Amino acid sequence: MSAVLEIQGLQKTYRSRKGVRRALDGFDMVVEAGQVHGFLGPNGSGKTTTLRTLLGLIRPNGGRMAILGREVPAALPEVAGSVGAIVESPQFFANFTAQDTLRLLADAGGVEPARVFEVLELVGLRDRATDRVKTYSLGMKQRLAVASALLKNPKLLILDEPANGLDPGGIREMRTLMRNLAESGMTVVLSSHILAEIQLICDSVTIIAAGRRVAAGAVADVLAQHASSSVRVRLESAADLAASAGALRQLGAQVTVESDHLMVSGLDRPSAITRVLAGNGVFVSELSPVSVDLESVFLELTGTAPVEGEHRQVDQTVMAPAGPAQGGWGH
Numbered sequence: 402m403s404a405v406l407e408i409q410g411l412q413k414t415y416r417s418r419k420g421v422r423r424a425l426d427g428f429d430m431v432v433e434a435g436q437v438h439g440f441l442g443p444n445g446s447g448k449t450t451t452l453r454t455l456l457g458l459i460r461p462n463g464g465r466m467a468i469l470g471r472e473v474p475a476a477l478p479e480v481a482g483s484v485g486a487i488v489e490s491p492q493f494f495a496n497f498t499a500q501d502t503l504r505l506l507a508d509a510g511g512v513e514p515a516r517v518f519e520v521l522e523l524v525g526l527r528d529r530a531t532d533r534v535k536t537y538s539l540g541m542k543q544r545l546a547v548a549s550a551l552l553k554n555p556k557l558l559i560l561d562e563p564a565n566g567l568d569p570g571g572i573r574e575m576r577t578l579m580r581n582l583a584e585s586g587m588t589v590v591l592s593s594h595i596l597a598e599i600q601l602i603c604d605s606v607t608i609i610a611a612g613r614r615v616a617a618g619a620v621a622d623v624l625a626q627h628a629s630s631s632v633r634v635r636l637e638s639a640a641d642l643a644a645s646a647g648a649l650r651q652l653g654a655q656v657t658v659e660s661d662h663l664m665v666s667g668l669d670r671p672s673a674i675t676r677v678l679a680g681n682g683v684f685v686s687e688l689s690p691v692s693v694d695l696e697s698v699f700l701e702l703t704g705t706a707p708v709e710g711e712h713r714q715v716d717q718t719v720m721a722p723a724g725p726a727q728g729g730w731g732h
């Protein structure tokens with residue numbers, strides 16, 4: 402098995418005076434070597450909790466985790482040297498320069514001083530390396546954070562929301578950097594709630610909603626699994642829309658009624674639609690598969706699609722009655 406990162410059935414419950422909050426509810430994740438893996442989910446879905454648990458910063462209530470084939474947290478002391486991570490915005494001494502900061506970290510981690518210049522160059526901070534951190538913009542601090550995670554040339558790089566605060570140019574540079582790192586053999590896991598990012602950078606993706614995995618696999622596969630599942634159905638008479646929606650729901654389809662057509666998903670074969678409707682004396686004038694992008698898939702899978710006239714609250718996830726979570730790889 403070439404998995405660099407493996408999580409099974411992870412559980413995390415936060416307890417506070419206000420009660421119990423189940424942040425992770427049997428979460429699973431597998432990341433193969435040499436990939437850039439996107440960890441995608443809406444605000445509050447459990448991304449940071451997962452990464453913090455993985456790095457031994459908080460204790461899970463159940464489940465299994467392994468990094469580079471070693472069970473963590475037990476083997477963290479042995480694997481820590483091979484893992485670089487930034488989880489939420491790390492704090493640096495405001496009066497230190499980037500160069501001082503990295504030298505200090507390199508020294509503490511037994512990394513040769515020359516590596517400091519390499520990582521400064523890699524993240525694009527070379528020309529500002531001798532300025533104090535307090536004079537940095539948000540994006541520069543983010544670059545410094547990535548530089549610090551790269552110091553020990555890790556086998557696994559874990560970045561929580563690395564695009565935060567970066568301008569479009571910075572995002573593009575970060576993307577190139579991630580790809581280059583992956584090509585050099587590093588495995589990169591990056592969390593994000595920005596879909597376009599994941600679609601552009603990542604080979605594979607895990608989508609989390611409400612503490613559970615709702616999809617995983619190669620980005621193209623995740624899209625393909627959901628791409629053909631939705632069909633637009635127009636009828637010869639719009640008066641038949643409501644009754645037809647009812648008939649299709651009885652087949653187990655998910656149906657939304659629009660003003661002049663139906664959107665139908667959850668059926669293996671679109672031919673079932675024409676058969677059932679014809680049986681009811683209703684005729685179809687259009688039956689077309691609707692192609693979806695990662696954004697629609699994400700909104701559907703995480704139950705966070707906007708609803709007209711409502712302000713969705715962060716904890717509000719209306720889980721689609723779609724199939725079970727997709728596990729494993731390449732299928």
Ligand SMILES: Nc1ncnc2c1ncn2[C@@H]1O[C@H](COP(=O)(O)OP(=O)(O)OP(=O)(O)O)[C@@H](O)[C@H]1O
Binds near residue numbers: 423445447
């Ligand atoms: N220390 C804590 N005490 C109580 N609840 C917490 C704590 N940390 C996180 N949570 C809750 O756990 C859930 C998951 O939070 P988490 O930070 O993992 O989400 P996230 O996916 O990283 O979100 P975002 O995209 O906003 O960063 C949220 O409901 C959050 O309020």
Ligand SMILES: [Mg+2]
Binds near residue numbers: 448449450561
């Ligand atoms: Mg987070």
